[in-house]
Amino acid sequence: MKSKNDTAYCGIYCPDCIHYKNKYSVYAKSLKDHLEAxxxxxxxxxxxxxxxxxxxxxxxxxxxxxxxxTKCNHTCRTGNGCSGVPCKIMECCISKNYEGCWDCSEVDECDKFYFLEPRCGEMPKNNIKKIKKDGIDKGMEKRDNFYVWQK
Ligand code: SF4
Ligand code: SF4
Structure with missing residues (x-):
């Protein structure tokens, strides 16, 4: 079962993101400190x-x-956006008191997803459609791969 807290307003599943609780930040910080020393x-x-x-x-x-x-220790919903920074999609949902874009009837024509498209393609909108059809838990079990190169 996928928790609502792990599913962002835009339909992405935060634990699938490369930055979420990653290991590389720790290694990078350690190397950076050593090179500076x-x-x-x-x-x-x-x-x-x-x-x-x-x-x-x-x-x-x-x-x-x-x-x-770039380590993200919290999901969008629990940490107030990607790396703690809300985006226009999140702000739009909150202003309309939506749980996520799946409560909206204008997903297909919405142009606020452009910044996700280079790496995620249609994944967020596809996930939103799955949530609209089956709810968060069942819809996110059938979610798309996070990145376009994972197809
Ligand atoms: S900040 Fe925006 S793009 Fe990032 S996970 Fe939240 S809703 Fe999606
Ligand atoms: S207009 Fe609809 S689909 Fe676009 S960001 Fe706002 S709630 Fe989501």
Whole structure:
């Protein structure tokens, strides 16, 4: 049985998200702290043929910081949005006092899902349709794969 708290307003199932309670943030934070402690940035910035493969270290640092900071310990519903940030879909549902978009009759034409589409495709709207038909628990048991590359 899938709990309502795990199902976001947009129809995604939060525990399927790559950021949810992930392990990489812990590893990234540990590596970031270690590299800072030994001032690896100074080593990388120093122009020398030896170690030239580290010339893009600053870019790597920014990605490492993003990895360290994108852990989501709460679901959308219990943590107030993705990584604690509400989106327009969530705000729309709350303003209309909807439990989720499955209470809405304008899902097909709704244009608020565009930011989910590159990675999730039609999954959120497909899940919403399944919830409309069978309710949250049964509908989410038949949910789509989270990411388009998981098909
Ligand atoms: S913040 Fe928006 S996109 Fe993220 S899970 Fe909640 S409703 Fe979906
Ligand atoms: S208009 Fe309907 S489908 Fe679109 S975000 Fe609001 S509740 Fe969801």
């Amino acid at each position: 030994i001032a690896f940035d100074k080593y990388a910035k120093n122009k020398s043929p030896f170690g030239a493969q580290f010339k893009n270290f600053e870019e790597f640092e920014s990605v490492l910081t993003a990895l360290a900071e």
